[in-house]
Structures are given as structure tokens and as C-alpha cells.
Amino acid sequence: MSVAPWEPKVIKGHPETELFNEAGDLISMLTLCSHCESLRTIILLVGDRWYCSSCRAEGSSKPKMFPIS
Amino acid sequence: MFMHQHHSYGRDSDLDFSDSLAMAEIFPNEGLTLIYAGFPKGGAGPANSWIGLFTGYTASTVGTSVATITSTWAEVASAGAYARQTISSASWGTAATTQSGWGSAAAQVTFATATAVWGTVNGFVVTNSLNQGAGVVYFGANFDDVTAVAVNTNDILKITPSWIYTG
Numbered sequence: 001m002s003v004a005p006w007e008p009k010v011i012k013g014h015p016e017t018e019l020f021n022e023a024g025d026l027i028s029m030l031t032l033c034s035h036c037e038s039l040r041t042i043i044l045l046v047g048d049r050w051y052c053s054s055c056r057a058e059g060s061s062k063p064k065m066f067p068i069s
Numbered sequence: 070m071f072m073h074q075h076h077s078y079g080r081d082s083d084l085d086f087s088d089s090l091a092m093a094e095i096f097p098n099e100g101l102t103l104i105y106a107g108f109p110k111g112g113a114g115p116a117n118s119w120i121g122l123f124t125g126y127t128a129s130t131v132g133t134s135v136a137t138i139t140s141t142w143a144e145v146a147s148a149g150a151y152a153r154q155t156i157s158s159a160s161w162g163t164a165a166t167t168q169s170g171w172g173s174a175a176a177q178v179t180f181a182t183a184t185a186v187w188g189t190v191n192g193f194v195v196t197n198s199l200n201q202g203a204g205v206v207y208f209g210a211n212f213d214d215v216t217a218v219a220v221n222t223n224d225i226l227k228i229t230p231s232w233i234y235t236g
Contacts, residue, residue: 019162019176027162028176030229039174041193041213045225053216 011048092192093131094210094232101134103197103207118207119153119199120178120230121145122190128217131192131209138206142194147201149185149222154178156195156230170235179227187220193228208232 015032017039032039035055043050096104106112125143126132132141145151160176192211198204210232212218220226 019174021159021161022163027160030174030177031227039229041210041229041231042218043227044218045227050227053212053214053218 011050014049092211092213092215093129094208095131095134095136096208096232097132097136097206098134099137099205100195100207103205114158115197116158118156118158118195118197119204120156120228121153121194121196121201122151122180122187122220122228123192123194123209124188124190126191128191128211129215131211132206136206136209138194138196138202138204142206142209144194144202145187145190145220149183149187150181151183151187151201152181153196153199153201154180154228155199161230164234167233170233172231172233174229174231177227177229179225181225183220183222183224185222187224190218190220193230195230195232 011031014034015037016029017032018026019028019030021027030039031043031050033043033052033055034049035051035058038052040052043052044056046056103114107114121138122145123142124145125141136142138144156175156178162174162176164171164173166172192209194209195207196204197207213231218226
């Protein structure tokens with residue numbers, strides 16, 4: 001019986017970048033901020049998306065706007 | 070140069086956190102001792118290190134060269150599912166030029182979901198011990214966006230261990 005190769009857990013469509021070692025081998029995928037696509041030392045999960053501090057704050061404080069007829 | 074669905078990037082710029090101008094980082098004396106042990110003394114480095122979060126200092130300042138984990142770093146308390154995470158030496162990427170020095174990053178580490186308030190976190194430390202509040206601090210740094218993070222119940226955070234040597 002063959003064993004399925006290990007695959008990292010990823011969120012489909014989420015921005016990532018590669019991390020290589022000196023030999024050029026892929027070590028890991030690094031998750032980027034879902035909004036600004038920057039690599040930050042800290043990101044936080046909101047729903048199924050990772051956000052940097054700045055983008056997370058912007059998202060949580062966005063004003064709720066309603067159309068006025 | 071590699072192409073991505075949303076953007077293009079090259080290796081040298083992938084790990085460059087130096088657009089953040091105000092973050093602080095330090096190898097305290099404990100960390101410098103380890104570096105000296107490797108060169109010129111020829112010692113082997115540790116197979117693993119452990120990353121923790123500190124609440125001491127500010128979002129743009131870190132400890133001095135004599136700071137220790139039991140003094141002023143003020144690590145997050147061992148409660149609410151907080152625990153240090155392991156960084157394998159093999160998970161560090163190749164060093165590359167950044168805007169402010171010679172830098173490297175390791176594979177990201179994800180902390181367990183906070184089951185209580187962890188407090189306001191100002192950065193991370195890389196240590197030689199799995200145990201909260203114990204061991205030697207090799208390195209400490211603020212987050213590169215120079216922003217304190219209030220970690221509340223149910224928060225999940227991911228850290229990219231990284232540092233830069235300057236000549």
C-alpha cells in the first residue's frame with residue numbers, strides 16, 4: 001500500500017512565497033498578508049485569511065455604510 | 070525571478086523586513102556567546118531553538134545586552150494555551166542581502182489558539198528552551214510593522230522568525 005506524500009496545510013488561493021535553503025531546496029511556503037501581500041513577522045487569522053496587524057485593524061474598523069434612498 | 074499569480078518576486082527581496090524603520094532587535098550577551106562558540110571556537114549550533122512572545126518594553130524597543138528571560142523580557146504567561154514553538158535549525162532559509170544587512174528567515178510557526186487573553190505582545194524571542202520563562206535568549210526583536218498586538222481569546226497568530234546581521 002502506498003503512502004500519500006505529506007503535504008502542508010494551505011488555504012487555497014492565499015498569497016504565499018517560497019523559502020529556500022542554501023542548496024536551493026524549497027524549505028517551506030511563507031504565508032503573506034491576504035490584503036497587502038506583504039511578508040510580515042506577525043500575521044493573524046481572521047476567518048480563513050491571514051492579515052498583518054495593519055490590514056486586520058483596517059478591516060475591523062471599517063465603517064458600515066448603507067445606501068440611502 | 071519567480072512569477073506568482075498575483076505578483077512577482079525575487080529571493081533577495083522576499084525576506085526583507087527592513088522597510089520597517091523603527092523596529093529594534095538584539096542579540097543579547099547570551100546570544101553572542103552562542104555565536105562566539107560557533108566562530109571562532111568551532112562549536113556546533115543547536116539543532117532546535119524555541120520561539121516565544123514577550124510583553125516587556127514597547128513595540129519599538131527591546132532588551133539590553135544583559136537582559137534575560139527572567140528579568141525584563143516579560144514573556145507571555147504560561148496560560149491560555151500559550152506555549153513556545155520549536156524552530157528547527159534546518160528550517161532556516163538561505164541568508165540574503167536586505168536593505169539593512171545580511172538577513173535570514175525560518176519557516177513560519179503558528180501558535181495554538183489563545184484560550185484566554187495573552188496580553189499585549191511587543192515582539193518575539195528565540196531561546197534555547199521549550200519551557201516558558203526559562204533558558205537563554207539568543208535573539209529578541211519587535212515585529213517588523215512596529216505594532217503591538219493585543220492577543221485576545223480565540224486569536225491565532227503566526228510568526229516568521231527572522232533576523233539581520235549588520236557588518
